[in-house]
Amino acid sequence: MQPAFAVDDASLLETDLTTCHLLVLVGQGTFSYVVFDPAGGKFLALKSYNFQPQKLAVADLEMIERVFDADKLLFTAFKSVLLAFDASVSTLVPENQYSPQLKKDFLHMVYPEKLQEAVLADVLPPPMSLVNVYAVDKDLLGFLRKEFSTDRVVHAHSALLQAYPYDFDFRNHDGVAYIMAQRNRFTITIYAAGKLLNQQELPYQSGLDIVYHLVNAVRVLGLDEQKVKVKLGGPLAKDSDIYQELHKFVPHLEWVQRLPEFQYIGKMQEMPGYYFHNLYALALCV
Template sequence: MSVTYNIHPAFAVDDSSLLETDLTTCQLLVLTGKGVFSYVVYNPVAKKFMALKSYRFQTQKGATAELEMIEQVFDADKLLFTHFKAVYLAFDGGDTTIVPEKHYNPSLKKDYLELIYPEKTQEVILADIMHEQQMVNIYAVDKDLLGYLRKEFATDNTLHVNTALLKSYSFDNDYRDINGVAFIDIQQHKFTLTVYKLGQLLSQQEIACQNGLDVVYHLINALRQTGLNEQYAKVKVGGAVTADSQIYEELHRFIPKVEWMQRLPGFGYINKMQEIPAYYFNNLYALALCV
């Protein structure tokens, strides 16, 4: 039995320029994760983001409930049925692992993932090849969710949000810091932690969290395991978090060098987007690096 959920856009950002733009020349970049469905309208010729909308909802556990909520987003949001030049589907969460490109065999991508995670019957294994970083991001997506989105958007363009984040971090000035840098992308009840030293990826992992101390504990543990010192490494924070949140306050208690992530350079943003804190939606904007 289908259930009606309380679904509403937590953010809806656009201006008159959207009505003046030929959307058939634009791309729709879609990001879906647990309790979140977001998208941005991107003009690839002008390299400018034209509109953004993000839905947040509470759900029961299970992919079926997630899919039902996304179906209701489609019922309410007619912009999703616009004929865009291209649509890209990005997924947040799920099982994921990174392997060096030189060791990657496409026929074994399922085996790479099953070395770490148990096999699930309702999943499809996908892979993003990052030639410039010589890595491959292998990840699992719920089969029904993938099928629904591919059908509704008539697209086979897929990627994992961590692929976009990895690409975006190379634009940060501290990417090659000798003391190391940790990027923390915070979302609902989880965060993605990525650690670099001198531009080399040392670690990336998705971690469930309930409070700020959870984030601090896993951050310090990851830094020490990769041979870095939390007193000297820089920590860049972005995502669904605010300066007065417990997470940010706890990070400042224990980590001397904490900074906010900045907007991805080289792109245009409408004025209303610039009114939102720069570290919000950094994962969504980063999708433009993968198209």
């Protein structure tokens, strides 16, 4: 199996990888990772694999097993490995109302219980005072924990919530909506004056679907879609259907940029910064 994206340079061979972190992001039909050197705050390598998402999680697991067979870098003795899941089943709970014993109850108030699910929770750092409760496939989680010998697990949305405050427009009083588009689904996170108002993941088939959900969410929150800034991220072409449709209806549309406090090798800087924003954001969870 060949990666859809593979980026590194000579610095990877010159670095003691036992001092680096491996940040892994697993989504529906995707398996991506970056090698992060905390001493220099620098990303040294990135790979991303795409495959057709399956209805049965066991089929996704088989594809990821094929990635392991093909990519020997994954067996390097890194300082630590962080597993992140871009799972659609998640909900945010105020920390002062959260109880670990009730995490399944919080999740299943919103989503039906599934077979073979493992329910996890991320306590988000101050000042958010939130807990992200989510479910992942138990077999997939067990496989990755065993292969990487790690118990460090987060949800992709938890990383995004830590990344967005670094954006210059985060405290925009008219509101800012961040859209992270993936294959057939997207995450929308809306703030006004630095206050989190909404985060949800929704399916889509066309760019117009995203426009509809965006405008509806903004109006429900009492914001004006003609004034809200929209920041778009994901593996998208600049002339993609999503960008074109949003551009028709949203006056203030921009691409999400790389997190400014980190360093990136030259080949990463040649790629659009919005491509792997959710993957780079995992460095904030180390």
